[in-house]
Amino acid sequence: MQIVAIIVSLTLTAIAVPYVALAVRKMLSVIRTGGPAVGRTDRPAARTVTMLKETFLHTRMLQWTYVGLMHWFVYLAFVILASAVLAGYFQLFDPSFVLPIIGHFFLFEWVSEGIGLLGTIGIIALIIVRQKNHPRSLGRSSRFFGSRFWQAYFVEAFVLLESAAILFIRGAEYRLLLLEGSEYATRFHFPIAGYVGDGLFSGLGEQGLENAIFAIAMIKVSLAMIWLMIIASNLTMGIAWHRFTAFFNIWFKRESDGSTALGGLEPLRIDGKTLDMEGLENLEEEDFEKLGVGKVEDFSWKGILDFTTCTECGRCQSQCPAWNTEKPLSPKLLVMGLREHAYAKAPLLDADPETLTDEQKRELERPLIGDEDLFGVIDPDVLWSCTNCGACVQQCPVDIEHVDHIDDMRRFQVLVESNFPTELNNIFKGLERKGNPWGMNPKHRMDWAKDLDFEVKQVGVDVESLDEVEWLFWVGCAGAFEDRAKKTTQAVAELLNTAGVDFAVLGDGETCTGDPARRAGNEIVFMQLAMENAEVLKETKAKKVVSTCAHCFNTLKNEYAEFGIELEVVHHTQLLNRLVREKKLTPVAPGAGAAEPAKTITYHDPCFLGRHNKVYEAPRELLEVIPGATFAEMPRNSEKSFCCGAGGARMWMEENLGSRININRTEEAIATGADQIAVGCPFCRVMLSDGLTAKQDSGEAREEVEVLDVAQMLLASVKREPALVGAALEAEPNAADEANPDSISDTAEAGPPADTHTKPEEVAGTSDEVPKDDPAPTSQEADEEVAAEHDVPLADSGAAKEAADGGGVSTQASREELAPEAETPDAAPDEPEKEPDEPASEKDSSAWDNVGAVNTDLLPDSPASSSSGDGAPTPDPEPEEGDVTETETEAVPASDDGPGSDDDADPQEASPAEEPAPAPAPAPETEPVEEDAREEESGEQPSASATPVADDGEIVAVEDAPTTDPTSPDSAPLSDANPSGADVSEAATALGRDDETDTEGGSAKG
């Protein structure tokens, strides 16, 4: 037996060792095909500590406590196994062999046996977990959907056998020592294995026991060698390889302080050099193709190491809002797809083309982004479904940096391929021309402050610089233009004023931080905006900034240092919490005569505040100190919070695939029984408000439920206002807002006039969607009822009015007063002429027609065409000087010219990405915002090329975009519909994504 055991073990070892060495070399050569990874070796000591903590203490795995614990046992068993396998070689020659010094040290013995037992229990538990969560019963809601099961079974079987082998071999050792009369043959030295030995080997004599030890040692060594050879043959077997690569992947993670790759995005780099505007302007022609990631080898080596390390555990997939709403994006499948492609392509890169098979040539030429027809590695639907919520990065136990990879691929699609969802044209143009994604006139940025009963200082008007005040209040585009967000802005301003905080705003000196552009891949527009803002911030001597928008907060805090401005940035909930603690703000119970039942409040964590910046406590603490309210947490909260669906510029994109993310989240909020859903971000507020309205319209949510910013709730409490009434009041924009064409109450209204608008007939047929012409439940009558019920005055009388006028809780305008203007069919003639009967299918299918070099010529039709007949759109009654005017609108080709006509009519109208290679001018088609401002100052009409939004053969001013009934800010869904194509991964393709809807666009593309 001994000879057989020695021959088998050593032969397998002799084959396995060089084979594995060769595999490691191959793996390294694949990883080396990636480009340079910048900043991955700083602070080596801190990196080492992080790596040791994450591996040996399983800090990230333990986010899932039970499974993490089981995996920790298995991991430790694996480490112990390595020493057991080593000891096995010696036991082949000497069955009584023990490791020197520690071999009979009781602690080592206890740990070995304990880990052997726990490892066995752990792997059995994990096997059960995998089986209980198997896709055969759970379908795509299984986190293992798409993971490769044979690989998992292989690894599980190996760990089970090897863990058990520790106990078996020690059991045989115990019996042998017992026969030899050794002093170590006691239960003290063999606390568990003694029982195993008695159970399995008690009938064996000395020779039999020695043979048992030889056999078990052979099995241990042979299994380990076979395991190594199998994984060496499968370099993409992450479930096995991560045991070795995770150490490196964690050590080289983006953040040397051990935090996740969230917050700011990695800057745009070429060959490891960060690109600034000057670099972009002087870009060599051959470098143009290196903007972003267009081929798998464009990822950095760390990116390819990421893909190599994925264990296919599916934690990321289980949390991904896109995947959880039946979209084709799974971060796991995306990483797996990239890994398969990287390992298939890399060895072919230097091969002689003559020697390649057809299949290899196909792999080599495979586009990184492309639908099924193009044999793309990643489907466009996958790429553009991401909300950048960061749940995948937060969950990943081996620190894979999904968001950076996704946005790098988006950059290439936008900057080089000019291939992106058509809706993004509109925000890019709005950002370039007007400095905000809606393309609103910047001179209305201060409108939110008009109704306040105190002065809001503006830099350049009331104060010279920010040196004269403590805080810069960064209002943000939504905070300045979006009706619901304006209430938050007003509430924060009033609270700061009440607390005696000295602050100022930039007014029209502020432009968008650039977050939507950057997250959509348009780094050029982002840079423009960031440079402009950084310049203003430097000139005005900004140091401390408070922001109500989680996206502005994140960008200012984490991304503006690249532009030479370091700021102390806080979210408004953090500052308000500080003020409450300092007793400068005192929340109190509602005033006498306004008794209302105790309210339940739940809180939705904005991804860019929570996961991206770890601000979880401040808003919760604020909500918890509001008297008369009970705080109810949603099941998915804090790190595991579920996205609202608006991040990653998704706010401006269609959502046609699967179900709607905002509805999913709203349902969860409603299920807590909350009367108020608190948010801390204007994007979340829009999404959840729309979700809530949909649910209320379908009778699945109580009419009293409302979505409010934390600041509004605090303000109501500080002012002793009944929050319910305050909320009811705020739910409708005030009269001034309604009448103001530069105020928006729904992103779909003032946003892109393309197919981000749901057609009324589409809405009517979709339970999750809100009929546009169905007024929001917050009518005057409803408020009167609420007021009567709670015995409180309406805002148009007495103290409530005073409070409302001054407090960010607006005076309610009657729906009747506003309705004629909002709903008059006379609005229709002001809309650009459209072909009235353009079929919906054509509109939908055109969503991805733009795959190719130029986008605007293939834009889908405008909602104007679909809604002009229903009287819903509201024209801009008074085009303002400097705004894009109807004249300009008319100057462009009619919509029925069809694809291409737009481009023909106005070749200057191409978006940045539309500028074809090879000259990657920084913002190829933009007119700087300053130029716009100049136009406004001079009163000149901007040229037709300045018209911000192109739309299916016509160009429509963003301000002129049709709006729905403005008295119902919550009445229309933000946007829906999504472009389409086929799925990237085998697994996702296998879903049979219910949609040939998915592929509508895809087919149109071909």
Ligand code: SF4
């Ligand atoms: S960032 Fe969010 S939406 Fe994007 S892949 Fe990760 S989990 Fe999914």
Ligand code: SF4
């Ligand atoms: S990317 Fe990370 S979380 Fe997702 S499956 Fe791979 S290892 Fe698991």
